[in-house]
Amino acid sequence: MGKKHETPLLDELKKGKWISFVKEMERAAEKSERTEDLLGQVEESYRDKITHWKHGGMAGVKGYGAGMVGRFSEFPEKYPGVKECHSIRLNQTSGFFYNSDVLRKLADIADQHAGGLFNFHGSTGDIQILGLTQADAEDLFQKSAELGFDLGGSGSDLRTPSCCVGPARCEFANYDTLQICYDLTHAFQDELHRPSFNYKFKMKFSGCANDCVAAASRSDLAFIGTWQDNIKINQNEVKNYVKKFNVQKYVLDKCPTKCMWFEGENLVIDDSNCVKCMHCINEMPRALKSGDQKGLSILIGAKAPLVTGPRMGMMLIPFYDVHEDSKNDYEWLKGLISNMWEFWDEYGVSRERIGELIARVGLVTFLEGIGLEPTIDMVKEPRSNPFIKFEDEEAGAE
Amino acid sequence: MPEEVKKKRITDVGPHDYHDYLSPMIKKNYGKWAYHEILDPGTMVHIAENGDKLYTVRMGSPRLVSSSFVRDICDMADKYCGGYLRFTTRNNVEFLLEDEKNVEPLKKDLDKLGYNVGGIGNIVANIVHTQGWVHCHTSASDASGVVKSVMDELYEYFVEEKLPSKVRIAFACCLNMCGSVASSDIAILGTHRKPPKINHERLVNLCEVPSTIAACPTNSIRPEMVGDKKSVRVNEETCVFCGSCYTVCPAMPIADAENDGLSIWVGGKVSNARTKPTFSKLVVPFIPNEPPRWGKAVQAVKTILEAYKKGAEPGERVIEWIERIGWSRFFKITGFEFTKYHVDDFRLAEATMNYSSHARF
Ligand code: HEM
Ligand code: SF4
Ligand code: SF4
Ligand code: SF4
Ligand code: SF4
Numbered sequence: 001m002g003k004k005h006e007t008p009l010l011d012e013l014k015k016g017k018w019i020s021f022v023k024e025m026e027r028a029a030e031k032s033e034r035t036e037d038l039l040g041q042v043e044e045s046y047r048d049k050i051t052h053w054k055h056g057g058m059a060g061v062k063g064y065g066a067g068m069v070g071r072f073s074e075f076p077e078k079y080p081g082v083k084e085c086h087s088i089r090l091n092q093t094s095g096f097f098y099n100s101d102v103l104r105k106l107a108d109i110a111d112q113h114a115g116g117l118f119n120f121h122g123s124t125g126d127i128q129i130l131g132l133t134q135a136d137a138e139d140l141f142q143k144s145a146e147l148g149f150d151l152g153g154s155g156s157d158l159r160t161p162s163c164c165v166g167p168a169r170c171e172f173a174n175y176d177t178l179q180i181c182y183d184l185t186h187a188f189q190d191e192l193h194r195p196s197f198n199y200k201f202k203m204k205f206s207g208c209a210n211d212c213v214a215a216a217s218r219s220d221l222a223f224i225g226t227w228q229d230n231i232k233i234n235q236n237e238v239k240n241y242v243k244k245f246n247v248q249k250y251v252l253d254k255c256p257t258k259c260m261w262f263e264g265e266n267l268v269i270d271d272s273n274c275v276k277c278m279h280c281i282n283e284m285p286r287a288l289k290s291g292d293q294k295g296l297s298i299l300i301g302a303k304a305p306l307v308t309g310p311r312m313g314m315m316l317i318p319f320y321d322v323h324e325d326s327k328n329d330y331e332w333l334k335g336l337i338s339n340m341w342e343f344w345d346e347y348g349v350s351r352e353r354i355g356e357l358i359a360r361v362g363l364v365t366f367l368e369g370i371g372l373e374p375t376i377d378m379v380k381e382p383r384s385n386p387f388i389k390f391e392d393e394e395a396g397a398e
Numbered sequence: 399m400p401e402e403v404k405k406k407r408i409t410d411v412g413p414h415d416y417h418d419y420l421s422p423m424i425k426k427n428y429g430k431w432a433y434h435e436i437l438d439p440g441t442m443v444h445i446a447e448n449g450d451k452l453y454t455v456r457m458g459s460p461r462l463v464s465s466s467f468v469r470d471i472c473d474m475a476d477k478y479c480g481g482y483l484r485f486t487t488r489n490n491v492e493f494l495l496e497d498e499k500n501v502e503p504l505k506k507d508l509d510k511l512g513y514n515v516g517g518i519g520n521i522v523a524n525i526v527h528t529q530g531w532v533h534c535h536t537s538a539s540d541a542s543g544v545v546k547s548v549m550d551e552l553y554e555y556f557v558e559e560k561l562p563s564k565v566r567i568a569f570a571c572c573l574n575m576c577g578s579v580a581s582s583d584i585a586i587l588g589t590h591r592k593p594p595k596i597n598h599e600r601l602v603n604l605c606e607v608p609s610t611i612a613a614c615p616t617n618s619i620r621p622e623m624v625g626d627k628k629s630v631r632v633n634e635e636t637c638v639f640c641g642s643c644y645t646v647c648p649a650m651p652i653a654d655a656e657n658d659g660l661s662i663w664v665g666g667k668v669s670n671a672r673t674k675p676t677f678s679k680l681v682v683p684f685i686p687n688e689p690p691r692w693g694k695a696v697q698a699v700k701t702i703l704e705a706y707k708k709g710a711e712p713g714e715r716v717i718e719w720i721e722r723i724g725w726s727r728f729f730k731i732t733g734f735e736f737t738k739y740h741v742d743d744f745r746l747a748e749a750t751m752n753y754s755s756h757a758r759f
Contacts, residue, residue, distance in 0.1 A: 093414050119461055
């Protein structure tokens with residue numbers, strides 16, 4: 001069978017050793033006229049050096065305001081298969097674990113109701129199926145839901161939370177990232193499916209400071225595993241590492257607070273000066289383990305540049321005893337999150353992320369609003385300017 | 399159809415319970431992993447406290463995949479690991495094997511099917527990226543094509559361990575940055591260079607003027623009457639071509655075939671290991687779009703990677719290397735030009751100036 005559209009430019013991207021997305025689109029196009037037309041339109045973009053999608057347009061499933069994103073072609077006559085070419089987000093599993101049985105069923109759904117194309121996964125975390133029309137939406141949604149896969153977030157809502165592989169396959173995990181991600185996603189289904197926020201709100205869970213889901217740079221609320229007590233040292237294993245590489249140079253000298261040294265052959269750590277950065281544990285995993293009083297730090301406010309510039313997550317709660325709170329279904333945490341959302345709802349403006357709101361009103365105002373006290377770990381250093389706004393009663397108390 | 403026979407509509411069931419997809423060995427050793435070892439860039443083994451060994455074989459993916467790709471990896475998982483597999487945050491596929499004897503045969507089969515095994519250790523990781531011309535209306539460039547071109551050129555660094563530390567590359571096709579571009583070792587960013595073109599006829603019906611004005615980070619949008627129609631005007635002196643207005647107002651398209659292209663950034667880091675997380679910083683302000691292979695952009699990335707490989711000490715991430723040698727030497731070594739565009743003039747600009755007499759000559 002001949003190709004429906006000639007794609008000389010895209011064909012150049014079938015060459016080379018890295019797996020080719022063009023070949024993937026062609027494999028999908030063997031079964032889908034829509035994806036054949038998608039190839040045609042993308043080739044045209046390659047020729048014209050510009051996108052050929054129209055802005056937005058409505059698409060969605062009944063009762064939900066999120067989870068499906070509308071996409072319409074600029075050239076519906078020329079490429080009828082992509083007149084509508086929407087995408088739908090299915091909430092991934094915690095840790096992205098699947099089996100072949102369910103993935104085959106999802107593949108069937110993508111063939112029957114869309115263009116046989118996926119993003120595994122979207123950068124927020126969802127499984128995305130590409131190339132469905134509004135008419136496909138209900139069946140695709142219900143068939144996925146029967147498999148236990150509900151839709152993910154989009155628009156001004158709670159975006160699909162995601163987590164690192166955590167205790168399922170990582171020795172560094174300080175808490176159960178998969179479980180808390182699963183629990184909170186279920187607890188906040190309404191906020192996820194029915195946008196009612198000022199703007200998007202993202203949550204990501206990393207089991208340690210290596211932050212494999214980039215929580216601290218990509219999520220409004222980042223959960224990063226840590227511990228409060230001492231790093232556990234196996235001195236025999238330390239000696240084995242000393243035989244293998246220059247531990248002084250590559251581990252001790254690179255500790256950010258220089259809180260490790262050797263006394264004779266024994267490694268000593270001043271844990272009161274350790275910032276739980278993970279470096280030494282990464283380098284000598286058989287010798288060093290995080291302590292027993294495990295929990296997590298909560299950072300707030302990370303976001304991409306728009307509208308007022310990029311932000312990195314900043315420390316909000318240095319230590320949250322997630323193990324204790326998990327016994328009560330994370331009641332304390334859920335209360336805290338609800339408080340934040342209320343404050344954001346009341347004082348935030350449209351398209352203002354929570355980090356931008358905090359920057360605008362000031363951290364202390366935000367803390368008072370959600371019922372937390374300022375602590376020294378929230379800042380890099382105390383203020384260096386004298387523009388202090390003393391409050392009346394304190395001045396009067398003198 | 400009578401009401402009773404009608405299937406009940408399912409909603410709000412949330413994500414599938416991950417426990418259903420954990421292999422027996424993972425269930426048994428959940429939270430009880432002792433340590434892991436990287437055997438080669440495609441394989442690692444996790445050893446549990448009880449001595450159980452779980453092998454992971456990692457395979458690259460273009461992220462945009464067909465249902466046939468999904469069935470291929472399912473076949474492999476059935477043949478070698480009881481059907482269990484997972485994905486990584488950087489879009490790789492991981493096969494989880496309980497039997498060491500299956501590792502090499504699986505890798506051979508994957509190779510036969512044309513898949514790329516690698517991505518573990520001090521390598522160039524799979525590129526986190528976005529939708530581009532395949533699926534988005536704001537793109538200043540395609541995403542998948544640039545990523546494919548870069549990964550072809552850096553392929554050896556994905557399959558072999560040759561670098562001082564890991565290098566994470568990210569791509570986003572506009573400033574919305576639907577990828578992790580703001581904090582990657584090397585980042586490629588789709589960049590517009592012209593203000594939005596306002597379609598006054600359509601703006602009246604499609605856009606809300608106050609929210610359009612509020613969308614602008616530089617206060618460049620003002621309300622204006624065009625004839626008898628409410629519309630807006632953009633101050634081209636102050637517009638930074640970010641596209642934020644287009645996101646809220648479809649009558650202000652910003653894509654421009656002649657003037658769109660890519661910019662290159664370095665030195666972002668998200669892990670807290672040793673040094674604090676950082677944002678990526680500008681290296682090359684603009685490279686024109688060159689589909690289908692984006693030669694100049696690929697070359698720029700390669701120049702950075704090779705300079706890093708040559709100059710960094712073992713274990714140093716890109717930003718640690720640059721901060722040790724200094725930004726001036728980074729520009730000298732790589733040959734990129736430092737221009738007026740590199741000097742920050744946005745919100746936190748003041749924090750980026752050199753308040754000292756320190757300089758390298
Ligand atoms: C205009 C059309 C847009 C398209 C087609 C688009 C597409 C996407 C997709 C497919 C994802 C992954 C979703 C998932 O996994 O569930 C995503 C994530 C993301 N989007 Fe967009 N997006 C658009 C607009 C925006 C806007 C306006 C912003 C910011 C102002 C934005 C910022 C982001 C960010 C930062 C992420 C990544 C979040 C993360 O890493 O968790 N996007 N986008
Ligand atoms: S963030 Fe930490 S716990 Fe999670 S996968 Fe990465 S190293 Fe493991
Ligand atoms: S975790 Fe980091 S700060 Fe703590 S001892 Fe190890 S290297 Fe030092
Ligand atoms: S980065 Fe910009 S152009 Fe690319 S998918 Fe996101 S919104 Fe669209
Ligand atoms: S492109 Fe950005 S800076 Fe320019 S007018 Fe639109 S929102 Fe403002």
